[in-house]
Amino acid sequence: MTRFPIDEFKALQTPFYFYDLNLLDQTLNEIKRTARDTRYKVHYAIKANANPGILRRIQAAGLGVDCVSGGEIMAAVEAGFKPEQIVFAGVGKSDREIELALEKCIGCFNVESEPELHVINEIAKTMDKKANIAIRVNPNIDAHTHEYITTGLAENKFGINLEQLNEIINLVNSLDNVKLEGLHFHIGSQITETEPFVMLCQTINKLQDEYEALGIRFSTINVGGGLGIDYATPDKHPIPDFESYFKTFRNHLRLREDQQLHFELGRSVVAQCGSLITKVLYVKEGITKRFAIVDAGMTDLIRPALYNAHHKIENISNPNGEMHHYDVVGPICESSDCFGKEELLPSISRGDLLALRSAGAYGEIMASQYNCRTLPHSVFSEK
Numbered sequence: 001m002t003r004f005p006i007d008e009f010k011a012l013q014t015p016f017y018f019y020d021l022n023l024l025d026q027t028l029n030e031i032k033r034t035a036r037d038t039r040y041k042v043h044y045a046i047k048a049n050a051n052p053g054i055l056r057r058i059q060a061a062g063l064g065v066d067c068v069s070g071g072e073i074m075a076a077v078e079a080g081f082k083p084e085q086i087v088f089a090g091v092g093k094s095d096r097e098i099e100l101a102l103e104k105c106i107g108c109f110n111v112e113s114e115p116e117l118h119v120i121n122e123i124a125k126t127m128d129k130k131a132n133i134a135i136r137v138n139p140n141i142d143a144h145t146h147e148y149i150t151t152g153l154a155e156n157k158f159g160i161n162l163e164q165l166n167e168i169i170n171l172v173n174s175l176d177n178v179k180l181e182g183l184h185f186h187i188g189s190q191i192t193e194t195e196p197f198v199m200l201c202q203t204i205n206k207l208q209d210e211y212e213a214l215g216i217r218f219s220t221i222n223v224g225g226g227l228g229i230d231y232a233t234p235d236k237h238p239i240p241d242f243e244s245y246f247k248t249f250r251n252h253l254r255l256r257e258d259q260q261l262h263f264e265l266g267r268s269v270v271a272q273c274g275s276l277i278t279k280v281l282y283v284k285e286g287i288t289k290r291f292a293i294v295d296a297g298m299t300d301l302i303r304p305a306l307y308n309a310h311h312k313i314e315n316i317s318n319p320n321g322e323m324h325h326y327d328v329v330g331p332i333c334e335s336s337d338c339f340g341k342e343e344l345l346p347s348i349s350r351g352d353l354l355a356l357r358s359a360g361a362y363g364e365i366m367a368s369q370y371n372c373r374t375l376p377h378s379v380f381s382e383k
């Protein structure tokens, strides 16, 4: 359980991200323990959090990294990840980014369209290189029962549709400067049920059988990320249930002996180790409501404004006070700049510090300078 060194916090400029590195290390150890199959390779989705202090820990734990931009490739290289441990995904890779990835000799490109494949082949040719390719497949998993799956539907900007897969595989095999490594899937994020992953396994089994019948074998299967975390009660589940996550793939995916299974986990690796610490500026008494106005806003943590997400809020200055209801709001000139409505919290006073929990993923990395604000800084539990 994360403990907040409140006396140290009082001396610091707010708002800031606090990272519990012990929890991060425990999480990484649990991933290593539960993904024990030597054919399983976990790539951390760096878009969740690219703080150098976090990246170094993840690199030291031996994970690979999944990048979606040239900037992320540079951050990964600077953090010490080996080029062959880097995969490069994304629907809109620029020529410059493709060149950079080829220069660095990254492990694999996850390709999302036919024109992209041609461009990678052309650029690789001019550089006298051969690019490893995984085709991102859109598995068309039924979204009606799983509304949180937003990326696995037939017609959206991500990936290649099943009907067009044959064509693109033949194309990869006909081009000289690309090499087909495997298939890539990613069905969505914050998935807390097993069933969508089981459905994904079934789709992959069927595809593999069909392609083997045609004499085509894949050396890697990449099942993407998406494992969800417990935002409501982070101290109950500080580490996601990686055991049952990997077990789902062990039980349902027929991996061939010589194949690697790649995972691209982002949120589940880093979300619980981070909290946004903010100071209460004012407590404003309305007619029917009481507002706690804090010095962090949607510029520091945009998930509530962007996705209607909710982060558990704690009054860490006065944890045992009398309980009252508050709307916890930020200083930005947007009504969506609100962290919680009618939050039941121990009595709040000006100067109290609040923690917005489970903010390690898609928090600091999405911060902006809207309203000419300064970016939040970061503090680690270990010096």
Ligand SMILES: *Cc1c(COP(=O)(O)O)cnc(C)c1O
Pocket: 045, 047, 048, 066, 089, 186, 188, 189, 190, 224, 225, 226, 227, 264, 265, 266, 267, 268
């Ligand atoms: C965002 C993303 C991930 C990571 O997703 P999480 O939900 O954070 O695990 C993995 N793969 C791809 C292709 C992504 O876009």
